[in-house]
Amino acid sequence: MSLSGKVALVTGAAQGLGKAFSEALLKRGAKVCLADVQSPLGEATTTEFQQEYGKDRALFVKCDVSSVSELQTTFTKLLSEYGQLDIMINNAGIMDEHNPARMVDINLTGVIMGTNMAVDVMSKEKGGQGGIIINVASTAGITPRAFFTPAYTGTKFGVAGFTRSWSYNPYVKKMGLRFACLCPAFTATDILNPMGTLYPVDAEKITQMIGINEIPAVVAGFIQLVEDEQCNGAVMTITAQEGIQFYKKPLALSKM
Numbered sequence: 001m002s003l004s005g006k007v008a009l010v011t012g013a014a015q016g017l018g019k020a021f022s023e024a025l026l027k028r029g030a031k032v033c034l035a036d037v038q039s040p041l042g043e044a045t046t047t048e049f050q051q052e053y054g055k056d057r058a059l060f061v062k063c064d065v066s067s068v069s070e071l072q073t074t075f076t077k078l079l080s081e082y083g084q085l086d087i088m089i090n091n092a093g094i095m096d097e098h099n100p101a102r103m104v105d106i107n108l109t110g111v112i113m114g115t116n117m118a119v120d121v122m123s124k125e126k127g128g129q130g131g132i133i134i135n136v137a138s139t140a141g142i143t144p145r146a147f148f149t150p151a152y153t154g155t156k157f158g159v160a161g162f163t164r165s166w167s168y169n170p171y172v173k174k175m176g177l178r179f180a181c182l183c184p185a186f187t188a189t190d191i192l193n194p195m196g197t198l199y200p201v202d203a204e205k206i207t208q209m210i211g212i213n214e215i216p217a218v219v220a221g222f223i224q225l226v227e228d229e230q231c232n233g234a235v236m237t238i239t240a241q242e243g244i245q246f247y248k249k250p251l252a253l254s255k256m
Protein backbone atom coordinates (compact mmCIF):
# COMPACT_ATOMS: atom_id res chain seq x y z
CA MET A 1 0.00 0.00 0.00
CA SER A 2 1.34 3.44 -0.91
CA LEU A 3 1.59 5.70 2.13
CA SER A 4 1.57 8.95 0.18
CA GLY A 5 -1.25 11.17 1.48
CA LYS A 6 -2.29 8.67 4.19
CA VAL A 7 -2.89 9.92 7.72
CA ALA A 8 -1.46 8.15 10.77
CA LEU A 9 -1.93 8.49 14.51
CA VAL A 10 0.99 7.22 16.61
CA THR A 11 0.73 7.12 20.41
CA GLY A 12 3.88 7.36 22.53
CA ALA A 13 5.53 9.19 19.63
CA ALA A 14 7.72 11.68 21.50
CA GLN A 15 10.70 9.31 21.64
CA GLY A 16 11.88 5.73 21.16
CA LEU A 17 9.99 3.39 18.83
CA GLY A 18 6.99 5.71 18.41
CA LYS A 19 9.24 8.52 17.19
CA ALA A 20 11.01 6.14 14.80
CA PHE A 21 7.70 4.74 13.48
CA SER A 22 6.44 8.30 12.93
CA GLU A 23 9.54 9.26 10.96
CA ALA A 24 9.33 6.10 8.83
CA LEU A 25 5.73 7.02 7.92
CA LEU A 26 6.68 10.63 7.17
CA LYS A 27 9.55 9.50 4.92
CA ARG A 28 7.03 7.50 2.88
CA GLY A 29 4.69 10.46 2.37
CA ALA A 30 2.18 10.10 5.21
CA LYS A 31 0.95 12.83 7.54
CA VAL A 32 1.41 11.95 11.20
CA CYS A 33 -0.33 12.99 14.39
CA LEU A 34 2.11 12.38 17.24
CA ALA A 35 0.34 11.81 20.57
CA ASP A 36 2.26 11.61 23.83
CA VAL A 37 1.89 12.42 27.50
CA GLN A 38 5.30 14.17 27.46
CA SER A 39 4.44 17.61 26.20
CA PRO A 40 7.70 19.53 25.73
CA LEU A 41 9.48 16.51 24.24
CA GLY A 42 6.55 15.65 21.94
CA GLU A 43 6.44 19.25 20.71
CA ALA A 44 10.20 19.25 20.08
CA THR A 45 10.00 15.98 18.13
CA THR A 46 7.12 17.34 16.06
CA THR A 47 8.93 20.59 15.32
CA GLU A 48 11.96 18.57 14.18
CA PHE A 49 9.71 16.58 11.81
CA GLN A 50 7.89 19.69 10.54
CA GLN A 51 11.25 21.23 9.62
CA GLU A 52 12.32 18.10 7.78
CA TYR A 53 9.05 17.03 6.11
CA GLY A 54 6.84 20.15 6.02
CA LYS A 55 4.78 22.03 8.59
CA ASP A 56 1.47 20.50 7.53
CA ARG A 57 2.78 16.91 7.71
CA ALA A 58 3.15 16.56 11.51
CA LEU A 59 0.87 17.52 14.39
CA PHE A 60 1.44 17.08 18.13
CA VAL A 61 -1.38 16.42 20.56
CA LYS A 62 -0.68 16.03 24.27
CA CYS A 63 -2.47 12.83 25.24
CA ASP A 64 -2.37 10.41 28.14
CA VAL A 65 -3.72 7.22 26.55
CA SER A 66 -5.09 6.05 29.90
CA SER A 67 -7.61 8.92 29.72
CA VAL A 68 -10.64 8.25 27.52
CA SER A 69 -11.39 11.97 27.25
CA GLU A 70 -7.80 12.84 26.21
CA LEU A 71 -7.90 10.10 23.58
CA GLN A 72 -11.24 11.43 22.29
CA THR A 73 -9.81 14.95 22.11
CA THR A 74 -6.83 13.60 20.17
CA PHE A 75 -9.10 12.01 17.55
CA THR A 76 -11.12 15.23 17.33
CA LYS A 77 -8.00 17.37 16.78
CA LEU A 78 -6.57 14.89 14.25
CA LEU A 79 -9.81 14.83 12.23
CA SER A 80 -10.20 18.59 12.31
CA GLU A 81 -6.61 19.01 11.01
CA TYR A 82 -6.35 16.15 8.50
CA GLY A 83 -9.97 15.02 7.92
CA GLN A 84 -9.24 11.28 7.87
CA LEU A 85 -7.38 8.44 9.59
CA ASP A 86 -5.82 5.50 7.71
CA ILE A 87 -3.13 4.12 10.04
CA MET A 88 -3.50 3.74 13.83
CA ILE A 89 -0.45 2.79 15.86
CA ASN A 90 -1.15 2.04 19.53
CA ASN A 91 2.44 2.16 20.72
CA ALA A 92 2.51 4.03 24.07
CA GLY A 93 3.67 1.82 26.92
CA ILE A 94 5.59 1.74 30.18
CA MET A 95 7.47 -0.80 32.27
CA ASP A 96 6.69 -0.34 35.97
CA GLU A 97 6.14 -3.48 37.99
CA HIS A 98 5.91 -1.23 41.07
CA ASN A 99 2.71 0.37 39.74
CA PRO A 100 0.89 -2.44 37.95
CA ALA A 101 -2.53 -0.73 37.88
CA ARG A 102 -1.09 2.29 36.03
CA MET A 103 0.72 -0.09 33.67
CA VAL A 104 -2.55 -1.91 32.87
CA ASP A 105 -4.29 1.43 32.25
CA ILE A 106 -1.62 2.56 29.77
CA ASN A 107 -0.40 -0.67 28.16
CA LEU A 108 -3.73 -2.47 27.84
CA THR A 109 -6.74 -0.19 28.43
CA GLY A 110 -5.07 2.57 26.37
CA VAL A 111 -4.60 0.16 23.47
CA ILE A 112 -8.17 -1.13 23.69
CA MET A 113 -9.67 2.37 23.78
CA GLY A 114 -7.35 3.66 21.03
CA THR A 115 -8.26 0.70 18.82
CA ASN A 116 -12.00 1.01 19.39
CA MET A 117 -11.98 4.75 18.66
CA ALA A 118 -9.91 4.14 15.51
CA VAL A 119 -12.35 1.46 14.34
CA ASP A 120 -15.20 3.96 14.64
CA VAL A 121 -13.36 6.55 12.56
CA MET A 122 -11.74 4.23 10.00
CA SER A 123 -14.48 1.67 9.29
CA LYS A 124 -15.90 1.91 5.77
CA GLU A 125 -19.27 1.06 7.29
CA LYS A 126 -19.14 4.29 9.31
CA GLY A 127 -17.91 6.63 6.56
CA GLY A 128 -14.18 5.99 6.92
CA GLN A 129 -11.79 4.71 4.25
CA GLY A 130 -10.52 1.57 6.01
CA GLY A 131 -6.85 1.03 6.85
CA ILE A 132 -4.59 -0.68 9.35
CA ILE A 133 -4.41 -0.80 13.15
CA ILE A 134 -1.09 -1.98 14.58
CA ASN A 135 -0.83 -2.61 18.29
CA VAL A 136 2.63 -2.81 19.85
CA ALA A 137 2.92 -5.75 22.26
CA SER A 138 6.26 -7.51 22.92
CA THR A 139 7.79 -10.97 22.74
CA ALA A 140 6.89 -10.89 26.44
CA GLY A 141 3.27 -10.94 25.18
CA ILE A 142 3.64 -14.34 23.55
CA THR A 143 5.93 -16.14 26.00
CA PRO A 144 5.54 -15.78 29.79
CA ARG A 145 9.19 -16.50 30.52
CA ALA A 146 10.18 -12.94 31.47
CA PHE A 147 9.58 -13.73 35.16
CA PHE A 148 11.04 -10.35 36.17
CA THR A 149 8.11 -8.52 34.53
CA PRO A 150 4.91 -10.49 35.28
CA ALA A 151 2.42 -7.60 35.17
CA TYR A 152 4.02 -6.14 32.02
CA THR A 153 3.85 -9.62 30.49
CA GLY A 154 0.16 -9.77 31.42
CA THR A 155 -0.55 -6.44 29.70
CA LYS A 156 1.27 -7.53 26.54
CA PHE A 157 -0.52 -10.92 26.44
CA GLY A 158 -3.67 -8.80 26.66
CA VAL A 159 -2.61 -6.60 23.74
CA ALA A 160 -1.79 -9.63 21.57
CA GLY A 161 -5.05 -11.42 22.44
CA PHE A 162 -7.15 -8.29 21.94
CA THR A 163 -5.57 -7.55 18.56
CA ARG A 164 -5.86 -11.13 17.33
CA SER A 165 -9.49 -11.27 18.43
CA TRP A 166 -10.26 -8.21 16.28
CA SER A 167 -8.46 -9.82 13.34
CA TYR A 168 -10.78 -12.86 13.50
CA ASN A 169 -13.86 -10.61 13.37
CA PRO A 170 -15.71 -11.71 10.21
CA TYR A 171 -16.86 -8.15 9.55
CA VAL A 172 -13.37 -6.61 9.24
CA LYS A 173 -13.30 -7.11 5.48
CA LYS A 174 -16.47 -5.02 5.04
CA MET A 175 -14.98 -2.46 7.41
CA GLY A 176 -11.86 -2.35 5.20
CA LEU A 177 -9.67 -2.86 8.26
CA ARG A 178 -6.57 -4.92 9.05
CA PHE A 179 -5.25 -5.65 12.55
CA ALA A 180 -1.67 -6.66 13.32
CA CYS A 181 0.46 -7.04 16.41
CA LEU A 182 4.12 -6.04 16.52
CA CYS A 183 6.18 -7.90 19.13
CA PRO A 184 9.76 -6.69 19.48
CA ALA A 185 12.12 -8.25 22.00
CA PHE A 186 14.49 -5.97 23.94
CA THR A 187 15.19 -2.86 21.85
CA ALA A 188 17.56 0.04 22.53
CA THR A 189 15.18 2.65 23.99
CA ASP A 190 14.67 4.29 27.39
CA ILE A 191 12.17 1.62 28.50
CA LEU A 192 15.09 -0.77 29.06
CA ASN A 193 15.52 0.28 32.68
CA PRO A 194 15.92 -2.76 34.91
CA MET A 195 14.68 -0.73 37.92
CA GLY A 196 11.14 -0.99 36.55
CA THR A 197 11.27 -4.78 36.92
CA LEU A 198 10.93 -6.99 40.01
CA TYR A 199 14.44 -8.44 39.71
CA PRO A 200 16.81 -5.85 38.17
CA VAL A 201 19.90 -8.07 38.27
CA ASP A 202 18.14 -10.97 36.53
CA ALA A 203 16.48 -8.58 34.06
CA GLU A 204 19.82 -7.09 33.10
CA LYS A 205 21.48 -10.51 32.80
CA ILE A 206 18.71 -11.96 30.61
CA THR A 207 18.56 -8.84 28.45
CA GLN A 208 22.28 -9.18 27.69
CA MET A 209 21.88 -12.93 27.11
CA ILE A 210 19.00 -12.52 24.63
CA GLY A 211 20.48 -9.46 22.92
CA ILE A 212 19.12 -6.02 22.10
CA ASN A 213 17.49 -4.99 18.80
CA GLU A 214 18.55 -1.72 17.23
CA ILE A 215 15.57 0.56 16.50
CA PRO A 216 15.94 0.35 12.64
CA ALA A 217 15.43 -3.44 12.77
CA VAL A 218 12.07 -2.93 14.48
CA VAL A 219 11.12 -0.11 12.09
CA ALA A 220 11.77 -2.48 9.14
CA GLY A 221 9.27 -4.98 10.54
CA PHE A 222 6.79 -2.22 11.31
CA ILE A 223 6.87 -0.88 7.74
CA GLN A 224 6.48 -4.39 6.37
CA LEU A 225 3.22 -4.72 8.34
CA VAL A 226 1.94 -1.27 7.32
CA GLU A 227 2.56 -1.88 3.62
CA ASP A 228 1.35 -5.49 3.43
CA GLU A 229 -2.34 -5.45 2.53
CA GLN A 230 -2.60 -9.14 3.48
CA CYS A 231 -1.26 -8.72 7.02
CA ASN A 232 -4.56 -9.02 8.92
CA GLY A 233 -3.98 -11.26 11.98
CA ALA A 234 -0.19 -11.14 11.75
CA VAL A 235 1.78 -11.34 14.99
CA MET A 236 5.33 -10.37 14.09
CA THR A 237 8.28 -10.92 16.42
CA ILE A 238 11.61 -9.15 16.06
CA THR A 239 14.61 -10.42 17.98
CA ALA A 240 18.31 -9.60 17.85
CA GLN A 241 19.15 -13.25 17.18
CA GLU A 242 16.53 -14.15 14.58
CA GLY A 243 15.27 -10.88 13.13
CA ILE A 244 11.72 -10.71 11.79
CA GLN A 245 9.54 -13.79 12.21
CA PHE A 246 5.82 -14.47 12.23
CA TYR A 247 4.47 -16.06 15.40
CA LYS A 248 1.04 -16.06 13.76
CA LYS A 249 0.84 -15.73 10.03
CA PRO A 250 -1.72 -13.39 8.44
CA LEU A 251 -5.28 -14.69 8.24
CA ALA A 252 -7.24 -14.87 5.02
CA LEU A 253 -9.84 -12.12 5.35
CA SER A 254 -13.31 -13.54 5.75
CA LYS A 255 -15.73 -13.28 2.82
CA MET A 256 -18.63 -12.38 5.14
Ligand SMILES: NC(=O)c1ccc[n+]([C@@H]2O[C@H](COP(=O)([O-])OP(=O)(O)OC[C@H]3O[C@@H](n4cnc5c(N)ncnc54)[C@H](O)[C@@H]3O)[C@@H](O)[C@H]2O)c1
Pocket (backbone or CB within 6 Å): 011, 012, 013, 014, 015, 016, 017, 018, 035, 036, 037, 038, 063, 064, 065, 066, 091, 092, 093, 094, 106, 136, 137, 138, 139, 183, 184, 185, 186, 187, 188, 189, 190, 191, 192
Ligand atom coordinates in the same frame (compact mmCIF):
# COMPACT_ATOMS: atom_id res chain seq x y z
N1 LIG B 1 12.20 -1.12 23.83
C1 LIG B 1 11.87 -2.38 24.08
O1 LIG B 1 12.68 -3.20 24.53
C2 LIG B 1 10.48 -2.85 23.76
C3 LIG B 1 10.29 -4.22 23.48
C4 LIG B 1 9.01 -4.66 23.23
C5 LIG B 1 7.96 -3.78 23.21
N2 LIG B 1 8.16 -2.48 23.50
C6 LIG B 1 7.01 -1.59 23.51
O2 LIG B 1 7.21 -0.56 22.57
C7 LIG B 1 6.43 0.56 22.94
C8 LIG B 1 7.27 1.82 22.85
O3 LIG B 1 8.26 1.77 23.86
P1 LIG B 1 9.75 2.31 23.68
O4 LIG B 1 10.63 1.16 23.73
O5 LIG B 1 9.81 3.22 22.53
O6 LIG B 1 9.91 3.08 25.06
P2 LIG B 1 10.10 4.62 25.40
O7 LIG B 1 10.02 4.69 26.87
O8 LIG B 1 11.30 5.15 24.71
O9 LIG B 1 8.82 5.32 24.73
C9 LIG B 1 7.53 5.21 25.27
C10 LIG B 1 6.76 6.45 24.89
O10 LIG B 1 5.42 6.28 25.40
C11 LIG B 1 5.05 7.51 26.03
N3 LIG B 1 4.05 7.27 27.04
C12 LIG B 1 4.20 6.68 28.25
N4 LIG B 1 3.05 6.71 28.92
C13 LIG B 1 2.15 7.31 28.12
C14 LIG B 1 0.79 7.64 28.28
N5 LIG B 1 0.11 7.38 29.40
N6 LIG B 1 0.14 8.24 27.24
C15 LIG B 1 0.83 8.55 26.11
N7 LIG B 1 2.12 8.29 25.93
C16 LIG B 1 2.77 7.68 26.93
C17 LIG B 1 6.35 8.04 26.61
O11 LIG B 1 6.24 9.43 26.93
C18 LIG B 1 7.33 7.72 25.51
O12 LIG B 1 7.38 8.74 24.56
C19 LIG B 1 5.88 0.25 24.32
O13 LIG B 1 4.54 -0.20 24.22
C20 LIG B 1 6.76 -0.88 24.80
O14 LIG B 1 6.12 -1.70 25.75
C21 LIG B 1 9.40 -1.98 23.76
Ligand SMILES: CC[C@@H](O)/C=C/C=C\C[C@@H](O)/C=C/C=C/C=C\[C@@H](O)CCCC(=O)O
Pocket (backbone or CB within 6 Å): 095, 137, 138, 139, 140, 141, 143, 145, 146, 148, 149, 184, 185, 186, 187, 191, 192, 193, 194, 195, 197, 203, 204, 206, 207, 210
Ligand atom coordinates in the same frame (compact mmCIF):
# COMPACT_ATOMS: atom_id res chain seq x y z
C1 LIG C 1 16.42 -4.52 31.35
C2 LIG C 1 15.01 -4.16 31.68
C3 LIG C 1 14.01 -4.96 30.90
O1 LIG C 1 13.60 -6.07 31.58
C4 LIG C 1 12.90 -4.06 30.58
C5 LIG C 1 12.20 -4.35 29.51
C6 LIG C 1 11.14 -3.49 29.07
C7 LIG C 1 10.49 -3.69 27.94
C8 LIG C 1 10.96 -4.62 26.92
C9 LIG C 1 10.07 -5.78 26.76
O2 LIG C 1 8.92 -5.50 26.02
C10 LIG C 1 10.84 -6.82 26.07
C11 LIG C 1 10.72 -8.03 26.49
C12 LIG C 1 11.46 -9.01 25.81
C13 LIG C 1 11.47 -10.24 26.29
C14 LIG C 1 12.28 -11.18 25.60
C15 LIG C 1 12.28 -12.39 25.88
C16 LIG C 1 11.29 -13.00 26.81
O3 LIG C 1 10.11 -13.12 26.11
C17 LIG C 1 11.78 -14.30 27.33
C18 LIG C 1 12.91 -14.14 28.27
C19 LIG C 1 13.29 -15.41 28.94
C20 LIG C 1 13.68 -16.54 28.05
O4 LIG C 1 13.02 -16.83 27.06
O5 LIG C 1 14.67 -17.20 28.34
